[in-house]
Amino acid sequence: MESFTITSKKVLTLVLVIDKAEQKVLLGYKKRGFGAHLWNGFGGKVEPGETTREGALRELEEEAGITVKTEDFKKAGILLFQFENDPVALETHVYKSYEYQGLIRECEEMRPQWFAFADVPYDQMWEDDRIWLPMLLNGQDPFYGRMYFKRKPVEDTKEIETTVTSVVNTSTSTHVNHSTTMTGTSFTTAQPKSGPFAMCDYQLEHSLQGVPREIALDGTIASFEN
Numbered sequence: 001m002e003s004f005t006i007t008s009k010k011v012l013t014l015v016l017v018i019d020k021a022e023q024k025v026l027l028g029y030k031k032r033g034f035g036a037h038l039w040n041g042f043g044g045k046v047e048p049g050e051t052t053r054e055g056a057l058r059e060l061e062e063e064a065g066i067t068v069k070t071e072d073f074k075k076a077g078i079l080l081f082q083f084e085n086d087p088v089a090l091e092t093h094v095y096k097s098y099e100y101q102g103l104i105r106e107c108e109e110m111r112p113q114w115f116a117f118a119d120v121p122y123d124q125m126w127e128d129d130r131i132w133l134p135m136l137l138n139g140q141d142p143f144y145g146r147m148y149f150k151r152k153p154v155e156d157t158k159e160i161e162t163t164v165t166s167v168v169n170t171s172t173s174t175h176v177n178h179s180t181t182m183t184g185t186s187f188t189t190a191q192p193k194s195g196p197f198a199m200c201d202y203q204l205e206h207s208l209q210g211v212p213r214e215i216a217l218d219g220t221i222a223s224f225e226n
């Protein structure tokens with residue numbers, strides 16, 4: 001994991017609004033920027049002077065036009081995204097709400113749409129979403145995950161061979177180690193076509209006793225929320 005060493009991190013947010021009665025989740029189609037052409041929750045960078053909660057609520061209002069009351073807004077977990085040969089990790093604070101106020105509307109960055117839990121378009125989302133989003137939808141939060149990404153080769157050749165070298169599965173944690181032979185970039189069925197990165201490894205712990213507040217640079221949980 002030498003090439004995945006990190007020296008700093010950027011703090012991001014990701015918000016999932018859920019209609020529990022209808023078993024639907026609100027996602028947004030990202031029209032531009034990082035993760036363009038993928039469906040995802042709403043969120044973005046936390047601005048100076050803002051808490052992660054404030055940043056998450058602001059992005060939800062900007063990108064989907066809706067607000068959530070503080071008491072309904074729950075921290076679901078933290079995901080640390082690490083990229084090969086990039087010392088800056090993305091520490092993403094994930095929030096969820098079963099309630100919202102206002103009218104959902106599109107903006108120049110995001111097109112919101114409701115999806116039944118069974119119809120979430122995982123093949124058009126970041127690859128890590130299919131790992132943690134089902135847990136969030138099933139109420140198995142709080143969770144903590146670390147996801148590792150490699151840049152896809154530029155040339156668009158045909159095949160990709162993926163070998164699962166180790167799988168460790170316990171009731172509350174999953175660790176999968178993929179060794180990927182990067183002979184091609186045909187990520188057609190299982191992976192997003194448009195993203196320049198491929199996930200090569202991840203760790204996830206869910207149903208944690210507490211809600212992680214921060215991840216240290218060595219990847220461990222630095223502190224829990226009170």
Ligand SMILES: CNc1ncnc2c1ncn2[C@@H]1O[C@H](COP(=O)(O)OP(=O)(O)OP(=O)(O)O)[C@@H](O)[C@H]1O
Pocket residue numbers: 012013014033034035040041042043044045046081090092126127128129149
């Ligand atoms: C690598 N695997 C990933 N899996 C799932 N989600 C991911 C992600 N990597 C980034 N994300 C999310 O994508 C949004 C980017 O936000 P991003 O557009 O960069 O921020 P912001 O809106 O502040 O940008 P502008 O500066 O306005 O363009 C933000 O919610 C962030 O949590």
